[in-house]
Amino acid sequence: MTSATPLFGRVCLLGVGLIGGSLAINLREKSLAREIVGVARRQETREQIKKLGLADTVTGDAAEAVRGSDLIIFSTPVGSYAALGEAISGAFKKGAIVTDVGSVKNAVIRDLGPFVPEGVHFVPGHPIAGTEHSGPAAAFGELFEDRYCILTPPPGTDDAAVKKVQALWEACGSTVQIMDAAHHDKVLGITSHLPHLIAYTIVATAQDLEEATRQEVIRYSASGFRDFTRIAASDPIMWRDIFLNNREAVLEILQRFTEDLTALQRAIRWGEGDVLETLFTRTREIRRGVVELGQAGTFDTRERKTPEESED
Numbered sequence: 001m002t003s004a005t006p007l008f009g010r011v012c013l014l015g016v017g018l019i020g021g022s023l024a025i026n027l028r029e030k031s032l033a034r035e036i037v038g039v040a041r042r043q044e045t046r047e048q049i050k051k052l053g054l055a056d057t058v059t060g061d062a063a064e065a066v067r068g069s070d071l072i073i074f075s076t077p078v079g080s081y082a083a084l085g086e087a088i089s090g091a092f093k094k095g096a097i098v099t100d101v102g103s104v105k106n107a108v109i110r111d112l113g114p115f116v117p118e119g120v121h122f123v124p125g126h127p128i129a130g131t132e133h134s135g136p137a138a139a140f141g142e143l144f145e146d147r148y149c150i151l152t153p154p155p156g157t158d159d160a161a162v163k164k165v166q167a168l169w170e171a172c173g174s175t176v177q178i179m180d181a182a183h184h185d186k187v188l189g190i191t192s193h194l195p196h197l198i199a200y201t202i203v204a205t206a207q208d209l210e211e212a213t214r215q216e217v218i219r220y221s222a223s224g225f226r227d228f229t230r231i232a233a234s235d236p237i238m239w240r241d242i243f244l245n246n247r248e249a250v251l252e253i254l255q256r257f258t259e260d261l262t263a264l265q266r267a268i269r270w271g272e273g274d275v276l277e278t279l280f281t282r283t284r285e286i287r288r289g290v291v292e293l294g295q296a297g298t299f300d301t302r303e304r305k306t307p308e309e310s311e312d
């Protein structure tokens with residue numbers, strides 16, 4: 001989308017890593033913002049953001065960046081939202097829109113909602129797109145293309161504000177779905193959070209094996225294990241915060257998963273091949289559904305140069 005009048009005036013990105021940086025590229029390339037101001041705590045990251053051209057100005061002072069901004073996007077790990085929200089609560093411009101990209105939604109509304117004053121619109125969001133890389137150098141413009149983005153506006157949120165945030169994601173190439181925050185957390189608990197927990201566990205279990213075996217695990221890494229290592233390389237702080245902030249949904253789904261795993265264990269022990277075959281046939285259908293929906297494509301991270309990971 002290119003237009004004479006950008007969708008937003010000044011946009012403030014709190015955190016300019018994989019997601020914030022990829023949004024910045026879209027804001028710039030599609031002329032969606034008049035001005036982009038980025039926030040990072042470390043001088044080294046601020047310089048990197050400037051060098052990559054991800055913002056017009058970069059500062060370490062979040063309140064200063066928020067002052068005068070029309071759209072404020074939280075794109076830091078969700079565990080940092082409450083402290084950041086408190087630090088900027090007095091700086092919002094009347095009529096501004098606050099949104100985010102966090103992977104959990106109930107806790108975001110709980111932590112950030114109290115700091116959003118009357119007359120400022122709060123539209124929480126979550127792009128279902130990502131990679132295992134993090135930091136400004138990991139950002140790329142196509143990240144959100146043909147992906148879903150879920151918005152979870154609390155009841156009573158200004159409709160015009162929701163539509164503006166929706167227009168932003170649509171301009172990035174995403175399909176927007178509006179959903180209740182609790183429902184979002186349950187769905188993502190199974191589709192994203194549990195798979196990450198399983199990947200972290202499998203890779204850690206392999207690492208705990210004897211040194212000689214471990215070398216074999218890495219050397220003969222079959223594609224199944226290799227895919228898990230990619231997921232298990234995801235940012236530790238981001239994922240710590242996701243599990244701590246989607247506790248109930250993750251524990252509930254983990255309980256179900258554990259029961260199902262025990263049933264499979266039993267089928268293997270008692271040689272119940274029909275049980276295994278029936279289950280594997282059913283899951284193959286799920287994969288077909290994902291492919292048909294156009295959601296199977298992963299960015300081939302082997303083709304992408306591993307960016308230098310950085311802290312802010």
Ligand SMILES: NC(=O)c1ccc[n+]([C@@H]2O[C@H](COP(=O)([O-])OP(=O)(O)OC[C@H]3O[C@@H](n4cnc5c(N)ncnc54)[C@H](O)[C@@H]3O)[C@@H](O)[C@H]2O)c1
Nearest residue numbers: 015017018019075076077078080102103130131134135312
């Ligand atoms: N990585 C993914 O696959 C993915 C996908 C969808 C949503 N998300 C969500 O997006 C958010 C950002 O994830 P990301 O992958 O872009 O992470 P990232 O690590 O690439 O970027 C986050 C940036 O915020 C900085 N930061 C952390 N705390 C800060 C603070 N208090 N003040 C200022 N900056 C701070 C970090 O140093 C980093 O530069 C998270 O909430 C995550 O749950 C991630």
Ligand SMILES: O=C(O)C(=O)C[C@]1(C(=O)O)C=C[C@@H](O)C=C1
Nearest residue numbers: 103127128129130131132191192
């Ligand atoms: O593709 C990946 O590497 C991801 O893990 C992306 C992924 C996911 O699909 O689980 C991770 C976290 C999000 O909040 C959204 C997307």
